[in-house]
Each structure stands twice: as structure tokens, then as C-alpha cells.
Amino acid sequence: MNAPVILDRRRVLQGGGALIVSFSLGRALAQEGSPAGAAPKRPGSLAVAPYLDSWLRIDADGRITAFTGKAELGQGFKTAFQQIAAEQLDVPFEAIHVVTADTQLTANEGYTAGSHSMQDSGTAILNAAAQVRELLIAQAAGRLGLAAENLRTENGAVIAPDGRRLTYGELVAADLLHVQAQPQSKLKDPASFKIMGHAVPRVDIPAKVTGGEAYVQDMRLSGMVHARVVRPPSYGAQLVECDSAAVERLPGVLKVVRDGNFLAVIANKEFQAIKAMNALAAAAKWKESQNLPKQDDLLNVLTGLPSQDSIIFERSDPSVSGQKTLEATYTRPYQSHGSIGPSCAVAHFVDDAMTVWTHTQGVYPDRQAIAEMLRMSPASVRLIHVEGSGCYGHNGADDVAADAALIARALPGRPVRVQWMREQEHAWEPFGPAMVTKLKASIDGGGRIADWNFAVWSNTHSMRPGNAGTLLAAQHMAQAFAVPPPKPLPLPEGGGDRNAIPLYTFANARVVHHFIAAMPLRISAMRGLGAYHNVFSIESFMDELAGLAGADPVEFRLRHLEDPRGRDVVEKAAQEFGWKQDRKPPPGRGYGFAFARYKNLAAYCAIASEVEVNSETGRARLLRAVAAVDSGQVVNPDGLTNQIEGAIMQSMSWTLYESVSFDDTRITSIDWQTYPILRFDAVPDRIDVHIINRPGQPFLGSGETGQGPAAASIANAIAHATGKRLRDLPLTRKRIKDAIDA
Amino acid sequence: MMTLKVNGQDNQIDADPDTPLLYVLRDDLKLNAAKFGCGLGQCGSCTVIVDGKAVLSCVTPLVLLKGKQVTTLEGLGTVSAPAPIQRAFMEEQAAQCGYCIAGMMMRAQALLLRNPKPTDAEIRAELQPNLCRCGTHMRILRAVHRAARLMDTADASANARSGQ
Amino acid sequence: MAGMARSPRIIASIVAVALIVGAAAFAVVWRPAIAAIERPSPASFDPAVIKRGRELAALGNCNSCHTRQGGQDFAGGLPVPTPFGVIYSSNITPDPETGIGQWSEAAFARAMMTGVDREGRHLYPTFPYDHFTNVTDEDDRALYAFLMTRPPVHAPARPNELMFPLDQRPVIAGWKLLFLRGETFRPDPAKSAEWNHGAYLVDGLAHCGSCHTPRNALGAERASAQFAGGEADNWRAYALNDRAHAPVSWNAESLYAYLRNGWHPDHGTARGPMAEVVSNLSTVSDRDVRAIAIYMADISGAPKPESDRGAVLAQVEPASAQADAAGAAIYAAACASCHESGRPLPYGGVNLALSTAVTSPDPRNLANTVLSGVAAVAGERSPIMPGFADSMTDAQVTSLLNYLRARFSKEQPWTGVEKTVADARRSQTALLQSSVGPRNAPADPSQRDQP
């Protein structure tokens, strides 16, 4: 059940009376180029892949498969999709089998990112399943000679009032589901839900707690060999010399692969490959250049780089003006995704066709990039998503897939498994970009914010594949591919400016995005993108302004918040936390509050927290956090709770501890000694997540909604506990202590 | 060639004596649970039990294991017949990506073997070497507490069955 | 009582002597209670004085003894094992009932100078007033200001677990009569101001001799063997005088760097109780640390010619034939990947030829380190070494230690290593359960590392 599923085309076609689901080129084209502007927009990813059989397949024997182009990354959406399909099709949960991203089997849903899985793919499956059910009823109506309204569905069959029963397997005919989805579906009444909205145990967990094959790291194809890459010591380093003869003679070594600055070794066994990698690294001589910026002056480094400036929001009401003004600058360092399992991929090159098993977040774009790198046609490259360790954004997954492909091409016929070493993951993954925000606002006589100025300096937040030049291996090859020019991600979702526009209502407001094209460090998408720092800045500043206005932080937020669902989560979190105006915490402790709606489009999240600060050491510990979340219709409440708990814990670790370190040449945070993260001694006493369910409302992505509010809530609690405002992330023990002692 | 007892079975291992146990388990014995996380003894994702103690298999070379008994997560139970610790983690849904979880479970199991009723503080202190990046900590703690309760009742019922 | 019967006879006789002397001296050393006061308001202290007090408290390592694992800072309760039983450290937060909230400054100064609490009871010399006699009134005042402005914590003292009659406080008076010199620090006009400041700190508040000077049977430092090496928590506190065993000689620069950062490339990383010391030192001013280094460098004498880094490393030979073969295999498999990675300190392992743990006459520290490793400091960049207590048997650790001694030092083989290892296993397990460990990271993250 949990092993990577490899449905090959032949097996699918053997399915007898089943539908053809394999993506013929013609079909894929038809899906990608839907007639311009004609049809009304279909819900979720049905807009890009409108055929129902792209999403659901029913075999003659009644087996049902749901297809998603999204990748399970540990968020548990595979279970949620199974719930959705089962609910809308009126079959038991167990009757559905979910197949995830595979360039040969599933729709092109781009990247699994931005908390879009539920919105895009979940919505597509929801509607596709509802429409398939309607089609099955219509089919049964025809066969039984009854009106559709008189039929009902239950347990995988259509049932007539007289008790006659036709199973889905019997009803499905060759092309029944090969129709385009309608813009509207007849969805079931949420009040009747038996599977959606319930805490169904996740399907992937049993294998993970018993040592089953659960990850790409666990794949063992027959004849598989192991490879390791030797990465340059720093960005842009050139391989001057490398005598690999001795390495080639080491036990088990099959081949040393060298292509320009790309260096790797293949061996029979994994530890042989590692030993050979160490020997190869020792033999390699590199020429390095000193071109990294000053780690402790990122504020000036970033604001000093050329930027493209745009006003992304402006509102003015000359009748309102402020009396008291506050200004503040907030910074965020480069931060690592830091998966516990270093990135891994398996590649197999046979008969001029490349297959790569990968935990990429985008099988199609990564296929595009790998094909370009190998100078192969995309059609002869297949990428199959297999779950990996949690990724939290664009980490080394795509790069190691490219490494594996490049190495496998040098050893045709043998599947090659490549896993990065810890040091490689830490030094080479694309980091979450450093950012600077400058805020200025004033308060009017009535204690409201009269004008608001927000400026953010940031790189792009996506250097994801699509182009070969995004892949390390392609950058290091002798015929190197250039890194493509970075682009700001478009609003309303945005990148560096994600959540830069406040959800609050201010009479005068202006938000400026300074997009910085130059990327001194390798960067890309990290959970929340710009929202993490922008929400941290806005919500810290809201507290500072509440102080200026002499107002309670929660009440001050509500004063400026019109969105009723936003108000609901704020009030819910405050109430469940026991938030009271002027409540005094025990000595050494503080309370903090923060709120955001992720991207101003996705889930709402408010978090209240209690933090203890040790005034001797400066160490801060989150004691408890209370979150309220509205992510629309809830599919799996326990899954959602798990995501929010995780978001709070991870954001706490980012916020209190984490920064990438580097000198003028090299990245120096290359393991858990040099890039410390949360350990158990700092784990809170409790975290409570309260869900505001919205039956019948659209799904709102929630995987990233907690990052910003958790950060600001903790920062506000620290300020409350110490009376000192810290504006530079991370809020380390040393910084807190220095602030206390200042 | 060396004999290594893993999950109760003797295996003939053909690997250099400096090979860390982790690679022997994954590569030679095709076991999945112990994970490579850092290879440096910094993260705990490779934790297994050796002679009743939680050990980082990535920094435990084969040469240290002569005559010792290795237990991995696979040796505790299966999906259909899970050990108490496995049941507890399933019941608490204590995983996100789950990559760290096998190591967490083995360290917790070793703790419960020597201290069947650990306090919350003892569990936290014990798990200090193990990292989780997904932030599943609250659930992991709950699952370990639950496992302790399950083992307690399992022991009690086993004792009842055997008439003790 | 059965336990008493088995206790070493020597202690019993010592106790008897002490008791007699103590009783005789009772009248002489009797001290009155000093009147209780209302806890002064924190605002009544000068912030600059509090700040200096904070640094002095760090120099005095006060938190290491007066904070227990999982407890509040300075609230006491840490079990301090002594040959005579367990003494629990006291609560020095300004809690009126269980701390020093009712102590006047005079009462505090008296405790520092003479080891007598506000109520006139003698304090056990685990509280190193034999050094604190050197502390100036001004510094006592700053310490007082600092402690009185900490958050008060209600934490009643735990009764000590001492054997009779050492649980009788008058006995301490006898001890004081014998060993408390009660002198105050007098600068040496022949030396520089920095040297004198260092001497003042080292012999006074920092009480370095408490660990680094050997003690006599009654637990007093042997004045004649100052800095000849002592012990702390079952760690060997190395000799700091001219008998030091460091392969590369210390000098003021290397001492300064070590005390400032917690490690030095020619010596390795501080661990055990010294890790707590350098962790505290990381919060004090450069001036104080430098002064300590200058004084200690002078104490340790002139560098030996054969002991510069190059010479030391050149001496290391490939393992000799008679070296322990099992130990060699363990070293190659378990240790070399870090200790020979070429990655610089503190994140790479030290070249063991430079390690005092290997050249020291006592294998204890090496055993401790192999068994417990170096734990991560929560949330801070800090070196991590995995401990091998659970993966190596005593015999395996013994083989490893014997091999390291043969391979990386020119010294005679150790004897009784197996017993040392067994003792270390017992004591480290106990220690890890009570100590808070270093709370600030000593390591300097700006060091370049190899990828």
C-alpha cells in the first residue's frame, strides 16, 4: 500500500474494461492547451487538466484510483484526497487508491507548493469525483430506464428504489469518464459527510512506524548501485586537478564520473561509495573565489544591491493624518530547509530512456530541466515522485535528481541511487532568502493607524527548475548551463512581497517591493516564502504601535480588521488562550499574539503564545501556544492540526535559533553543530490548535499559514517578557541577553 | 565475514570492520527503518537498539558489534501485529514526513525498557539527541507516554495469562 | 548504620580530631546572627554595579553550583558529591524564606569572607570561602547587588546527606581553624597591573584552585601544591603549573583564546566541568579573561622547547606493533572519521596527539569523553561528539584508550584503565542526570570549516 506505486502503461492498459489513463502525448497536449478563453473556469486543477479520467479511474472490477499531480511531502494530503474521493463517490475510504505525481500517469499540476495541494488538486478531485458519480448515475439511469433523481449511490454501486443494483465496475465503459469536467458540480451536502471532515488515520503512517519501504531513500531496485557526488568547496569553485586513478582502484568502485566541475563516484555498496567519495574529495584541487557578502551586515548588503522597485499597494485618504509616528527595521537571515534526511534520488538509464525516482516537488518542471541538461527530449525522460523526508520548500531534491540522472547516464542499464551527505545538503541546498523590511506608521488621535508604510527588500523566492540552469549538476558540467535570470513572483501570491500587503484596513497605506535580482547566496522557495518575514514584521510592528496607542494588542488588531473570518480566528485564539487586557504574566514570562491570512488568500491563522525568558542566559522558551485556524471546509481535522502544530514548532526553531553562516568564500553552517535547530529541551509544554470548520466552503491551503504568525507571536511575547523589542531574526539567546543587559 | 545478530537472526556480513552498522542494516540486510540523517552522530535518525541500549548506528562500526544483539524497528512488530510503541505512534498519528520517527521510537523503546514509567521530563531528556524537522515533537511525546501505558497493560495482561 | 561501619577508618579518625578541635574552638569561632532585613527594592541598586556583579557571578561560576538541572537559576539544590557525603547547594536568590532575601549586605560579605550564614551557622567549604576571602568589598557589594536583583525563587533547601558527625556544623569551625587562612589578596608590586588583576580573580572569585589544586584528606587545598592538578566531578582538573601535561605548552595567547572561545586548535575543546566555566567566561569582559590568561601563563612557567605544535605532530608515529590491535580497529572505525577529517576545531575532532587527555597521567578524562561525548548546547552553534557509552563495552573502551596512549603520546602506558573506565561509566551516568551542563555556547561559529 505504501510502497512506491509504479503503474506502468502496459499494466494500466491490461486493465480490461477499464479506462485508459495513461497520458498519451495528444491527451497531454489537449489538457495543457485548453481552448482560449472559451469555457468558464473549472474548479481547482480541473482548469488545467479538464478530463475526468485524468483524476479518477474505475476498473471493471470496481477498483478505484485517484490521480494527483501533487507530491506527498509528509503533509498527509494523500489521505485527505482519498477521503474526498471516497466521500464524493460514496465508496468506503479503503476502496480508493491514490497515485501521486508521475509524468507518465498524472496531470501536470506544476509544483506542490504554496499550500496549493488542497486548493488545486483537492478541489479537482472533489469536483471530478462528484461529477463521476453523476455520470455513473446517469449511466445507470439509462440502463435501468429510470430517472436519475430516483437513484442513489452507496458503497460503490448505484441503487434503484426497487433494490436493483449496478456496481460502478459494471457501469463504467471505455470512454465514460473521458469527458471534460463541467464548471459546476453537484457536491454532496456537508451535513451528510461520513468520511470528509473526520479524523481518518493517515495511510502512510503504518509503513513509517514499522520499517516498511516508505521513502525514495528506501528504494532498492534490482542491480542498483550507489553513487556519491563530490561538490566543490564553495560557489563557483573550479576543479583544477583531480587524479582519480587511486580512487578507481578502491574496493567496489565501478566508475568515477567527471564532467567539468561535476565529480562523482559509483560503487557497488553504499559505504564503499562514501569512502571513495572521501578519497576523491581529498584528491580534488579547487580554485575558489572570495565573493560572499558579510554575514553580519545583511541589512546593508541587501539594501545596497540594485533593486527593481514597485509600489504594490497604495491607498490614501488625506482627511486622516497621524500624530505619533514610529519607524522600525526588521531583518531575516538566510535559513536552511534542513531536512532530516539528505536529498536522494534513483535514476535508471536504459534504451535511451531515463527514469528518475525523486522527491521533487514538481515532476513535470524537473523533467523539463533534466531533459534539457541531458539534451534529451522530455518524452524520453520520466520522473516519478516517491516520498522523501520532509522538504519545506525547494531543497536539494531536484539537484540530487539531476545528479542521479547525470551519473546514471554514465552507467547505462544499472539503477543508480544517490544520496547527499549532510554537509552537502547544508552547504548546497538553496536557502530561504535573507530579507529586510522597513516600516513606518503613525497613530491618529483616536488610537488608529492613520498611515502605514511598508518596504521590503528581497530576492526572488523561487529558483525552481524548469530550466536546466537551476540545477547544480547542470551548472557544474563542462558545457555549463547558466542560472536563469530570477523573476519576482507575481502578485497576488507574490514572493518576497508575499503577505507584504496588510489585511488590516488603514486610511493611508503604501507598500513597496524592492526586488533584488543579484543572489549572493543560492536561494529558492522555503515554506511561507516572503510571508514568514513580512508577517513577522507587520505583526511585530502592530504590537509596537499598539504600545504607542496604549491599546491591548488583540483589541488593537480587531480595531483595524474588517474581514469577518479574520476576526473570528483572532477572537477564537484570544479566547482559548485566556487573553485578557492588561493581564500580568508571572515574572520572566510574556504573552504574545499575531495573526495573518496566508497570502491574503489562503487559510487564516491566529496564534497566542506564552514565552519564558531566562534573564541570566537570555534563553527564551515557548511554553504554550494556542492557535485558531480557518482553512475552509476541513477534510481531515487531525491532519490539519498536525500541520499547524508542526508549523508552530518549525517556525519557533527558525525564529529563535536559525541562520546560515558563511565567511567570504564558503558556507560554514554545514551540519547540526553549525546549524542548530530545536531539540526536545525547548519543546513547549503544550500546543492547542482550534479549527474553525467552514462546511461547504472552498479548501484554503494551510501548510504554511502558521509560519509568520508563530514567529511574530513569539517575538511579541519576548518583548512582553523583557520590555525589549528584537527586530533581527533569529531572536537568539545572545541577542536577547544583550537586549536585556543594554 | 562476521556474524551479526539482528532482530534475533544470525547474519553473515561481508563488509569491512569499519563499516558503520547503519550501512550494514540498510545495504546488506535491506532493512529500511534506520535512516541516514547525518552520519555524524548529531541527529538520531539512525538510532537502533544494541543489547538493550539506544545506539547511533551511523557511528557504530561493525567492529564494535561482535557478540551483541541488534534490534531495529522491524524487529519490534509489524503493521498487522504492531508492538506497543508502534501502536502508540499510529494511534497518536505521531508523524509528519516520518523520517525521524524510527529513530525516535527506538530511543523511546530503549528508555521504556529500562524505565517503564518515565516522567515527561525524563522522556524529553532522553530524546534530546534526536532531531525532528517537521515539528512533530508534541505528538512524539504523547506517543511515548501512550506506549508506556500500552506496555503496562500488555505486561499486566501477559502476566495474567501466564498466571503470575 | 551498617554503612557507617564500612566507611573508611581514616575518615572516622579525622572526624574525631576535627570534632575535638572544633568543639574547643567553638567559643572562638562562634558568630552571632545578623538581623534580618526587608528585601531591598531592586531599584535601589545602581545598574552599573549590578552589571559588574553579573560579570563577577559569571567569573565565580556561581550558577554552576547554585542551579540544578531543570531548576531555576541560583535557586540551589544541586547535589555536590564529596568524599564525606552529598551536600546540596543553597538558594541564593532573594527569596526571603528560602533564599537570601533577608540578608543585609554585611551578612552577605561575612558569608563570603568567613563562610558563615546570616543566622551565624557555619557553611560547608564546598562553598569556596577559602578563596572568597580575597574578594574585595567592592566586588562583594556588586555580587550582592546582582543577586538581590534576581527573580526570587521559593526553593527550600534539601537536607545534606552527610555522615555523622560531619553533619554537625560546629565541625566546620574546626576545619576553618585548621585551613581557613582568612588572608586577603595582596598585589605583587613587581608584576604588571594585568598580572595582578588576573591573580586576584584566579585566587579569589574564580577559585580555580578549588579544582586544579590537590586536596588533603580533610578536603582542604594543599597550599604547597598549588595548581598541581586536582579533580572535579570525577574529571581530572589538569595541572596548571609547570608540571602541566599539555603536549603543546600553553602561553598567554593560547590560554586567552581557550578561555574566551572554549577551545584552542593546539589543545582541543573544553568539556566536563570546564565547559561550564568557559561557558560562563564567554559572558565576561575581554579584560578579565586576558588578565586570567596572563597570570596563569606565568604560573605555568616557560614553554618547553620540544612542545610546539609542529614538533608534537611530527612525533606521532604510525601505530606501533605492540599497540592494542582491537583498539586500533576501533579508533580507525569510530574516531578517525572526525579526528582525522582535517576539519578545524571546534567542529572537527582534535588531532589526539595534541590532547592533554591522552598525555595526562590519569586516563579518566579520556574515558569520560569517549563514554559521554560532547552534547549539543541547545539552540547554539556548538561542537557535538557522540558518546559511546552505549555502544562500547568497558573492554572496548579500555582497548581504545590503551591504543590512543601508545599511538599519540610518548608516555608510559596507563595502568588500571579497565577500572577507570568502569568508574567513569558509573560517575558520568550519575553526573549527566544532575548537572545543567554548559548553557552558553563557547564555540566561535565564524571559523571556516571544510565542506
Ligand code: FES
Ligand atoms: S544519522 Fe546517525 S546520528 Fe544522524
Ligand code: FES
Ligand atoms: S516527522 Fe519529519 S522529521 Fe520528524
